[in-house]
Amino acid sequence: MxxxxxxxxxxxxxxxxxxxxxxxxxxxxxxxxxxxxxxxxxxxxxxxxxxxxxxxxxxxxxxxxxxxxxxxxxxxxxxxxxxxxxxxxxxxxxxxxxxxxxxxxxxxxxxxxxxxxxxxxxxxxxxxxxxxxxxxxxxxxxxxxxxxxxxxxxxxxxxxxxxxxxxxxxxxxxxxxxxxxxxxxxxxxxxxxxxxxxxxxxxxxxxxxxxxxxxxxxxxxxxxxxxxxxLVGAYAEVVVAHADALVPAAGVLDRLTGTEPVLDRERYTVGATTTDPTLTLPRLVRELDAAGVPLLDASLRPPTLDDAFLRLTGRTADRKDLVA
The missing domain is CATH 3.40.50.300 (P-loop containing nucleotide triphosphate hydrolases)
Structure with missing residues (x-):
């Protein structure tokens, strides 16, 4: 056709x-x-x-x-x-x-x-x-x-x-x-x-x-x-109880997502992008608990416009040097 x-x-x-x-x-x-x-x-x-x-x-x-x-x-x-x-x-x-x-x-x-x-x-x-x-x-x-x-x-x-x-x-x-x-x-x-x-x-x-x-x-x-x-994937982020838990949490996210996690030592957060449709929030929490990670919060959010632009263009969408 x-x-x-x-x-x-x-x-x-x-x-x-x-x-x-x-x-x-x-x-x-x-x-x-x-x-x-x-x-x-x-x-x-x-x-x-x-x-x-x-x-x-x-x-x-x-x-x-x-x-x-x-x-x-x-x-x-x-x-x-x-x-x-x-x-x-x-x-x-x-x-x-x-x-x-x-x-x-x-x-x-x-x-x-x-x-x-x-x-x-x-x-x-x-x-x-x-x-x-x-x-x-x-x-x-x-x-x-x-x-x-x-x-x-x-x-x-x-x-x-x-x-x-x-x-x-x-x-x-x-x-x-x-x-x-x-x-x-x-x-x-x-x-x-x-x-x-x-x-x-x-x-x-x-x-x-x-x-x-x-x-x-x-x-x-x-x-x-x-x-x-x-192509862009979802973003998994966890908040741990103390700085010593950041590396173990990063190990779990690395294994589950296959991408390099990003650590924020001031906020006690670890995040990573995943394109695995089988990764759910309950599974993420179970895996962290099994690894003994003291968890305060966890989220798995859909991709944002910034995520899309970072993946597709290599930079975020916050740019003011162009016209509409």
């Missing part, structure tokens, strides 16, 4: 010039997003995620390379690309002085969905995103999560073939984040292709069919969330 791609780019490059010199935001980025899938573009601030979205949404012209979005050439047919996509940026673009209903009706007119059809579409989206009860209140009084849901609803006035979501849950509380996640899953189930940029590995794991890790404007890794987690 032949795979068709809603987003396909080759060698995308983008530079920004400033007083400090030239910043190379995209360095030959290749990306392939299959029709009807959710692709998670993962990386910290400055990795190039937002620049990718702005280029693919025709908000920026690439300096080199090529791309097709929804079957249309990015440079030669930008109007066709814009007609086929929806975009939700990092910050809500709705008008706080208008009500939620007025905002969606305004977006409907801008998308040339006028009259009764526009009003009906606005009402349908308010119901779909759980905003009907607040629909006639000014958006300035809404919570951040409600504003983000309204912003997402506005991008769906005309159902897009491809939806770009640029860090849609940054700064939201867990309940609001879950609401956005449900909306994204529903869109994908209806056949919309979603390109989601995020700083959260958990978010990509929950939503994405494919994860693309971006580092300094290039693709550092691409695969399923399960493949990324298996």
């Amino acid at each position: 032949t795979t068709t791609y809603a987003v396909l780019s080759e060698g995308l490059e983008k530079r920004f010039r400033s007083r400090g010199g030239t910043v190379h935001a995209l360095r030959g980025l290749d990306l392939a997003v299959a029709d009807g899938s959710v692709c998670g573009l993962l990386g910290p601030n400055g990795a190039g995620k937002t620049t990718v979205v702005r280029v693919l949404a025709t908000l920026l012209r690439p300096d080199a390379g090529s791309a097709r979005v929804a079957g249309h050439d990015l440079v030669r047919a930008p109007h066709a690309v814009r007609a086929a996509i929806g975009v939700t940026g990092q910050y809500a673009s709705v008008d706080g002085d208008l009500t939620g209903r007025e905002n969606l009706r305004l977006f409907a007119r801008l998308r040339r969905v006028r009259g009764a059809a526009g009003r009906a579409r606005a009402d349908d989206l308010l119901d779909r995103f759980g905003l009907a009860d607040a629909a006639d209140r000014p958006v300035s009084g809404w919570s951040g999560g409600m504003r983000r849901r309204l912003d997402l609803a506005a991008s769906l006035i005309t159902p897009p073939a491809v939806l770009f979501l640029d860090e849609p849950t940054t700064g939201l509380d867990p309940a609001s984040r879950n609401q956005i996640w449900r909306a994204v899953r529903d869109l994908a189930a209806d056949g919309t292709t979603v390109l989601l940029t995020t700083q959260y590995l958990e978010e990509a794991d929950r939503l994405a069919d494919t994860v693309v890790v971006v580092d300094r404007g290039r693709v550092a890794h691409q695969g399923s969330p399960a493949e990324l987690k298996a």
